[in-house]
Amino acid sequence: MNISIIGAGPGGLTCARILQRHGIPVTVYDRDPDAISRNQGGSLDLHEEDGQLALREAGLLDEFFALARFEGQEMRMLDTTGRILARHLPEEGEMIAPEIDRGQLRDLLVRSLAPGTVQWGRTLESVSGPSGGPRTLTFADGTTVETDLVIGADGAYSRVRAAVSSATPQYVGISCLEAWFDDMETAHPELAELVGEGGAHIADGERGLFPQRNSGGHMRVYIMQRVPADWIAANGLSPDDTEGIRAYLRNEFAAWSPEVRRLVTDNDGPYVDRPLFALPVPHTWEHSPSLTLLGDAAHLMPPLGVGVNLAMLDACELALALARSANLDDAVHAYEKSMLPRSIEIAQRLEGGAEDLLAAHDPDEIGQFVTGEARS
Known part of the structure; x- marks a missing residue:
């Protein structure tokens, strides 16, 4: 063959x-x-x-x-103030x-x-x-x-x-920006403490964040919004206009706590536009x-x-x-x-x-997360 x-x-x-x-x-x-x-x-x-x-x-x-x-x-599941709603800590020897x-x-x-x-x-x-x-x-x-x-x-x-x-592939109606963070323990210790060793999910129904720790002290944050696929150009911006996009995001996430909002605005380097398709x-x-x-x-x-x-x-x-x-x-x-x-x-x-990426956490979901159903 x-x-x-x-x-x-x-x-x-x-x-x-x-x-x-x-x-x-x-x-x-x-x-x-x-x-x-x-x-x-x-x-x-x-x-x-x-x-x-x-x-x-x-x-x-x-x-x-x-x-x-x-x-x-x-x-971790967090609310928009940074309060921990639910948390899964892996047990010793967990390999799931x-x-x-x-x-x-x-x-x-x-x-x-x-x-x-x-x-x-x-x-x-x-x-x-x-x-x-x-x-x-x-x-x-x-x-x-x-x-x-x-x-x-x-x-x-x-x-x-x-x-x-x-x-x-068809656009699903939700777009994602990828933001990179370096040297977490030294340059971003408060965010390292907020996110923990793995990942976290924060959402309010219209927008959501998924910060995820990587190796070597790095972290990536996925910033999700229900917007048209061309939302950057539609707002008079370009993908390489980091400061313009950052200002736009500050406004979009204005109702979130300053601590959590740093996951959106304190990134090291440009944003990467990743509209979601299926x-x-x-x-x-x-x-x-x-x-x-x-x-x-x-x-x-x-x-x-x-x-x-x-x-x-x-x-x-x-x-x-x-x-x-x-x-x-x-x-x-x-x-x-x-x-x-x-x-x-x-x-x-x-x-x-993909709508679940933006959904605020309800009590039933938090209960399922704690028992392991949502994670599976």
């Missing part, structure tokens, strides 16, 4: 690693110039039943545990969902692969060829590659998906023995804690199906028979769930 994976994110790299453990050659193509050229984003919690399961199959679970931040499982930075996870997976597996700087333009294969990959530099199976692990705006589906539900495509999708390329959902875990579970199941099946058609059938119903069920459950 000549297998090509598009996208060197957690899903694509996990799939490649498990394939190689079973002696199956694979090449991963990614548009990044190298593994460290782009900031990979914030912290991820890998769950026992999917993300960790995939790493166990990849033979990397112990290495993950050596890097993971178990203290990052702490979670330890945290790891995205960059650390990518590095772990890349290092586990045979040299040359990932071809960096390869931006896919299109996929052509018959459904029965072989497929032709055309890259931005004009080169082409012929392959028996294309695995689209290239995220929300997948170029691979376009070969089997006309679906495109694929239509349900999202399916006509089966092809030469092409399939995993992760956000297959089932982009609101950011409610399932994305990377589902991508890694998809990757694990697809790699094992390829290792255990007599041919590509049987393998892709077996994988999609499991993945599609699961992703549809979860996407239906989470549809519209």
